[in-house]
Every structure is written in C-alpha cells, then in structure tokens.
Amino acid sequence: MVTARDAASDIVRGFVTGANDYITKPFTRNELLIRIENQLAVKQLLDLEHSMIQDLQQEETGTNKSLFQRSVQLKQLALQTLAWERLIKDDLEVAHVFQKRLMSLPGQLSGLDFYVFYHPLLRLSGDIYDIVKLKTGIIRIFLADATGHGITASLNTVKILSEYAAVKETMQTPQQLLTFLNSRFIQLFRDYQIVFTCLIADINIHDGTIELVSAGHPAACIIDNGTIDFIKPRGPIIGLTGTYEYQQVELSLKNGDIVLFYTDGLLDLIHNQYTDTKNSHVNEQEILKERIRTAGPIQSMEKLCTSLLVGGNKDPHEAINDDITIIALRKE
DSSP states (O other): OEESOOSHHHHHHHHHTTOSOOEESSOOHHHHHHHHHHHHHHHHHHHHHHHHHHHHHHHHHOOSSOHHHHHHHHHHHHHHHHHHHHHHHHHHHHHHHHHHHHSOOOSOBTTEEEEEEEEOSSSSOSEEEEEEEOTTSOEEEEEEEESSOSHHHHHHHHHHHHHHHHHTTTOSSHHHHHHHHHHHHHHHHGGGTOOEEEEEEEEETTTTEEEEEEEBOOOEEEEETTEEEEEOOOOOOBTSOSSOOOOOEEEEOOTTOEEEEEOHHHHHHHHHTTTTSSOOOOOHHHHHHHHHHHTOSOOOHHHHHHHTTOOTTSOHHHHOOSOEEEEEEEEO
C-alpha cells in the first residue's frame, strides 16, 4: 500500500484491511523495489512449504499399489528429492541474502559504543536483529528468536523481519509496536504456527533512558558500576494469543552503563558447558554474572561478548547447539 497517510492509526488500518506492506509518500524508487522483492521472497517460501506438504500427503495415500508400481514411484520420488534438495538450497541462499538485507546494522551511533556478536548455527539463522536510528533520534533495537530448529524456523525469520521492517519506524513506542506485531502474526500466520520470542528497546541517549518490552525473551542484563541486574518485562511469546497488550518498563542509562541483550542460545551454551559436572543444577544467570565479573575492566564490547562464551568444562565450539546473538551497548 502506497499512501501519504503516515499516522500509526492509518498504518494499522491499512494492515487490517489486507495490506502486506505499507510505504508512505514521498518514497524512493530503490526502497519500493526492495520492499516488493521482500514480499515476493516471502511468497516464494510460503508456496514452497505448501507444495512440499501437498506432495508428502499424496505419498501417504499411495500405499495400495503393486510392487512394480511402487518401485517406479520410488525412483520418481528419489529424482524428485534430488530436485527438491537443489531447489531448497537455492531458496535458502535467497532467504539468506534477504535475511541479511533486512537486518539493519549502522556503522556507528553517536553516544553509544556497541557490538553485535552473531553466530548462526546453520546457513540461515533462527536469530534475527535490527538496529536503527529513528527520525526522533531514538535508537530502536529489535532482537528475536524463532522457536524450533532447522529450515522451517529459519525461513520464518524472513517473514518476521519483513513484517517488522514495514512498521518499525512508524510506531511511537516499543509497547505499541510489539502489541501490533503480535496481533498481526495471529491474524496472518496462525496456520503456519510462527511463534517467536523477541524484545524491543528504545534508547534515548539525550535523556539517558531505555524503554524495554519483551515477548517471552531472555532477561536483559544491566551493568551499572559493577552492579549486575537482570530485567525481564512480562509478556507471552509472539503468536500465542492475539488479545494481549504488552507493557514496557523504563530504565535509566548513565555514562559508562552497559546493557546486554541476547538470545537463549547463550544460556543453552552455558548450560551445556556444565552438564557433565557433578552439580546437575545449572543457574545460567549466576554463571553469566560471574563471567562478567571475572572479565575485569571492560575495554571493548567485542571482548566482553567473547568472554561470555568461555567457561565450564567444554570448549564453546563443542557446547554450541543453537544460534547465539549478543548485542552489547555502552553509553559514552
């Protein structure tokens, strides 16, 4: 939908009436083409998934055939499987390109030292992030983790990023944005069972505040002059219920304060690094606190992120079994 109406209520009305994307005038030709390409990519992935489900259902119904007929069918299925593998590989590469294109990451942000540690387990990650500076000067951060593993969960991230990109700069608060995203996914993608955790944080460098809202995502970690706290606003995972109105919390952010946002892959890594010890109970947050304390003076956000991966009785490469994303920020 292309329109001159840019109020949040107009945008919501546009999506409710069936629009898949929303762009306001004036717009650039390149922006319009990229948004069209994104929607075509999402449709291609949905069509592929639907086609594979139909073919599998047909296979289940074709059991009452002669041995010869079934052997011919088996050969055809083997050839079809090879064709599927090539098609899936090509589509995954397309999805990987779109996933990277849709995730915004500025080169630098005035007043904020930041680093993003991004470790996909596969070619296409189930973790996604987006960092953008709004026209108001607010820095908006989005971090999400599609539930499940494998290709389906990873492909869902393209749909998540596409929906988020359409409205990320139009909603005034994280609370409004997250509430709208949840109702949007319930409305459009209920049959596809797209479920994901996420958080949205608005950082106001001038006022020294953070507005934070969460949908079942791991707690944010705040490091304030050696004091380490975990903050987790309450809210259900996106895609479970369409009637929930998310509530945000406001935190203060002083010069030198550090904020960590991360996906549950980091907590899974910590858990796996200690599961072979005699102590079967692992408190991942306490271990995370200890790793921050033992990191010593924090010189850079990159070194802080890498120090969080080391510990226990396993090398990080042996213990990783999920995508890991860490966003580290320090107010300067």
